[in-house]
Amino acid sequence: MAALREPAWRGRQLAEAMYRQWVADLASITTLPKFLRLRLSEDGWQVGRPRIAQVFRSIDGTERYLVECPSPAKETVETVWMPEGDDGEMGDEIESESAETPTEQNQEQPAPSRAPFFRRVFGQRAASHEPPPEGLSASTKSAPTKEEAPPATASPKPERPKTRRATICVSSQIGCAVNCQFCLTAKLGLQRNLTAGEIAGQVVEVLAHHAVEVGRDRVNLVFMGMGEPFLNYANFMAAVRLLVNEVGLSPQRMTVSTSGIVPGIERFAVEPPDIRPKLAISLNAPNDEIRTRIMPINGKWPIDAVIDTVRQVRLRPRERVTFEYVLLAGVTDRPEHASQVARLVRRTGLPAKVNLIAWNPGPGIPYAMPAPESVEAFKEALIAVGIPAYLRKPRGRDIYAACGQLKRTVEG
Numbered sequence: 001m002a003a004l005r006e007p008a009w010r011g012r013q014l015a016e017a018m019y020r021q022w023v024a025d026l027a028s029i030t031t032l033p034k035f036l037r038l039r040l041s042e043d044g045w046q047v048g049r050p051r052i053a054q055v056f057r058s059i060d061g062t063e064r065y066l067v068e069c070p071s072p073a074k075e076t077v078e079t080v081w082m083p084e085g086d087d088g089e090m091g092d093e094i095e096s097e098s099a100e101t102p103t104e105q106n107q108e109q110p111a112p113s114r115a116p117f118f119r120r121v122f123g124q125r126a127a128s129h130e131p132p133p134e135g136l137s138a139s140t141k142s143a144p145t146k147e148e149a150p151p152a153t154a155s156p157k158p159e160r161p162k163t164r165r166a167t168i169c170v171s172s173q174i175g176c177a178v179n180c181q182f183c184l185t186a187k188l189g190l191q192r193n194l195t196a197g198e199i200a201g202q203v204v205e206v207l208a209h210h211a212v213e214v215g216r217d218r219v220n221l222v223f224m225g226m227g228e229p230f231l232n233y234a235n236f237m238a239a240v241r242l243l244v245n246e247v248g249l250s251p252q253r254m255t256v257s258t259s260g261i262v263p264g265i266e267r268f269a270v271e272p273p274d275i276r277p278k279l280a281i282s283l284n285a286p287n288d289e290i291r292t293r294i295m296p297i298n299g300k301w302p303i304d305a306v307i308d309t310v311r312q313v314r315l316r317p318r319e320r321v322t323f324e325y326v327l328l329a330g331v332t333d334r335p336e337h338a339s340q341v342a343r344l345v346r347r348t349g350l351p352a353k354v355n356l357i358a359w360n361p362g363p364g365i366p367y368a369m370p371a372p373e374s375v376e377a378f379k380e381a382l383i384a385v386g387i388p389a390y391l392r393k394p395r396g397r398d399i400y401a402a403c404g405q406l407k408r409t410v411e412g
Helices: 008-019 034-042 102-107 184-188 196-209 233-247 262-269 288-294 303-310 335-347 372-384
Strands: 051-057 063-068 076-083 145-148 165-169 173-175 190-193 218-223 254-258 278-282 321-327 352-358 389-391
Touching: 008 196, 008 233, 051 196, 063 196, 076 196, 165 196, 173 184, 196 218, 196 233, 233 254, 233 262, 254 262, 262 303, 278 303, 288 303, 303 335, 321 335, 321 372, 335 352, 335 372, 352 372, 372 389
Parallel strands: 165 218, 218 254, 254 278, 278 321, 321 352, 352 389
Antiparallel strands: 051 063, 051 145, 063 076, 076 165, 173 190
């Protein structure tokens, strides 16, 4: 806008339209005068928001999206919507009834100078999930339902409950370079980093798709989709700033998971608390021998180095560091492993919790799911020695949407 010799508040109007109203094309930004919209279009400008190309629906209500990035190659990345979440936020103080809402948090910040706020009226809610046929259990393998996404046009706001709760799993890269041996995404390798706009744009597209009301609905973001966020650090944090400052989401309802990229954790440790998400470490093994075998990145940054660096993070009041731990049958799920994990968590000296994930299977991955009794015993062993431990629900296994299953799968 400055280059066009327009006043600065025109830029704010543009940002409001894209990130608050969720307008997907210039012609619909009616807060800008028609001559300016025409000039922007003639100069080649467009709103480059990612687009939901395909929707896959699970029998448990989870939705997996193939999101098309607005690049010449029309590449796709995956994003997941989990109604009611997967309990990954259990034990976080922000989830208590007394926790501040994003709106309350934002009110504590000095409001920047901006054009008037325009309530979003765009977006279309996804079709409601129908229960499975009689006799079909949630564990039964079924072909995913897929559909072409509706065009990004305005539609009346649908009827909705007073408050909804959901989690959006966001990708930071197309593919991944970390090569965890139990993860389907590793099969893709790293294809490229996503830009800040592509990362934040996934969230905006899904919020619009479900007609979410920011500040009213309880939506958590987890940067745990495709890719390692701390290997795309600058774009990841730029996306967080867009989501906080422009969309109005609370960073305390965001969690970023890293496999233990020490330089990234060091940068994260000095981020301002009012802009950074919560931190989760994908530990996934009780010692270096096992972790190096299943997570080759451990050869570069072993557990001790990761733990020492995590200590540098200055937590907000009531905040905890999360350790994510995948249970692989016979590999990481033994009782002695629980004792080792407890010792590692205590070494941080920080308020912490452990999120347990029963491994989600995928074709060509040479591991097995743990027995339910092993999962429960592991959790109880941690709790018995004073380590808060929670089991994350496996959401969307039947459509390859669960943790570790994202691989741009287009068939059942």
